[in-house]
Amino acid sequence: MNKLAIIILHKNLNNLLFKCLKSIQDKTKFINYHIYIADTGSDQDKLTELQHFLKENFKKQKNATLISFNYYDFGKNVNEIIKNYLQDEKIIVFCNNDIEFITNCLDEMIETYKKHPNTGTVGAKLYYGDGSIQHKGIFIEKRNNELAITHNNLRERDNFKVEDDLFVKGNTAALMLMDTQTFKEINWFPSNYIDSLHDVEMALRCYLLNKKTILCGKALAFHYESQTRKSNGRLLTQDYQTLKKFVFDNETQLKEIL
Template identity: 25%
Template sequence: MKSLIRKVKKVLNAINLQNMKSVLRYIKNNGFKGLGTTIINKIRFGKVVLDEYATWIANNEPNTSELENEKKYESCQNLKFDIICPNDEKLIKSIENQTYKKYNVYKFEKERILNSKSDYLIFLGNNIELAQFALYEIVKSIEYRDSILIYSDNDKLIDEKRTEPHFKPGFARDTILSQNYIGQFIAVKTDFIKIHQDILNNLNKNIIYDILLQISEKTRKIEHIQKILYHETIENRKIDVEDEKQIIAKHLKRMNLEYDNIKDGRFEGQYKINYKIKGNPLVSLVVPNMDHIQDLSKLLKSLEKSTYSNYEVIIVENNSKNKETFEYYEKISKQDNRIKVCKFDINYFNYSAIVNYGVECSNGEYIVMLNNDIEFITEDWIEQLLMYAQRPDVGICGAKLYFPDRSIQHAGVTLGTRGLAGHRCREVQEKDFKKDDYINIVQDLSAVTAACFMVRKQLYIDMLGFDEKLAVAFNDVDFCMKIRTAKYLIVYNPFVEAYHYESKSRGEDTENTEKQKRFAKEYELFVKRWSKVIAKGDPYYNKNYRLDTDLPKINYNKISY
């Protein structure tokens, strides 16, 4: 009984003047019953008092007074909009309720669009409502920067309750071809459409997806407003998969990207493009190794299942002590002439120096960085990496890696996590994957792990390889950052799956004083080199997510936009 009283007091103390605004907004969205249930859950199970999203809304969206001030705002550019949308009663009402009033509304008519006197055209889809401040936010964005296309985040509004916020990444070419995450609301510069009138010809049913892909072929000026500017008003939107595949196919043809097929992804509305492999290039797998022949044997055994045969394995031997290791090297070299052992003579561990030497020993046109504690699940993994690495706009292609229990070890890297960088969705179980986690789609990211990634050898050389001052930590992220700075894409391909037993060969970075000192030195160098880039935020990770965790959890505090 005393324990229960203490918990009740703790909950009551949490509801003070400081967060009363959040409480009132929560009651508005969820009712007194919802608040009561939440308080009971806190008392019984120790869970949060307030719904995180309701708290985010209270902290980051304009209140009544702020909305009134928006109505008085005069655009310095006197911006005008034409809104092209279906004749939906709730949508029209949400447009009429906008705080910014300089707009016209009509259905899609090509001639009217081409004769428009507006500054921007806003295309809206079915079954949505606009946030009251949507046009105001578009105006502020345009006044801040000259964008050709603008899109925003959204949530769902079901039975007057707001749920399921979709905090989206910045524009990413491979991501948008894997899933139409941009959705049902875009603003496009009118003059751009007038110059490129062909964009409006022979549009598919999903005109927004069709238009935005065509615009993305002609400009990089695509702006993402990281605020909820519209609400989906339908629980489960029916996606015309064949229509979206046709739109993707037209885009690939215009971009002269040859492909074999467009397959369905894990969830409805997700797609996998299988690009054509050009030729039969030699691929060099660079594998550092020090003893641990059991791990190495498991890796080599999994390679036997590979459907691509034109590869070589460069085992970079460094500081092995066991006689059995060298006997094993001799045995596997005789069994498969594609396996080559190169001895690297240093008396300390420097991963960057080791892999750089491995690349020097290689003969392939493409390099795969590969840890010795990897075990492949996917049989066509080389083809899956190669089809992206062969594209001239791609610098690196990485893989999805699992812990032995099939939870995520690596699904790409987010910049800024815990101040530096972290693996996305680390330790999420396979059964818990959700569509908006993006774990299961090919996407462009800021970095991927060198435990398994492919890069063109010439590009690796041009970038001067891995920085040997970063002996162990941050070297792969540093290399990816150099690649991105050179304007190449980093692609994460979840259709390459493997187990990663992670750092068994050398131990953890903090297990002794010497390693701690080395880690601190490398940390300082990495921060000095990339702190300004990290401070700007990861372009592929929404700022409404927290950075103190590897999971996409809502940052319900006040966000600085």
């Protein structure tokens, strides 16, 4: 399998990031990966602590790179990393710094990707810290002149059940895999969103290219979302209006999925 790039944006919350990185190391059997950590303005003491952690924990594999940005813009940061820093990686995994693997997510997501031809994105089943479901695919539906957007099975409990692959309308980029070719075909990461919903537009772009959006039911992880989102999980009006414009501009082609 081709080398895999894991992209993580980060600022200050080292306790969460270190837990995320350790879970990647501990749970992953697919060893041919490289982690790109984009620090978007950590305080100096936090940055020094992060540099020390990477030196101590990744010195043997040499498979982690720290990249400094003087601004935070999820789409632009990700696009710049892929354009300027990726080497020969053919698969990309977007991963939040507040993710902690429960199962061997990368191995399972890779297997799902390999099983399904013409895959757009592969997502994982995510849980809040209390064990309730945070993400099992994104639900989006056009209702008159508005959009209904949520996560499937939100806040339900399933005791961390391992499931078969599910075809869904969208996956959250909190933990999402796609190949670099598809990423470029959908015209990179949308950079006109402030905090959320760019991943929903990505899923719809994949649909327009007849690409499948799949949730890997064997990839389970915690997502401590409320600790890192600047909007505390609430949709920003501007982001909603941006997605709404995309949907209505492509209403005819998206009719079946919405």
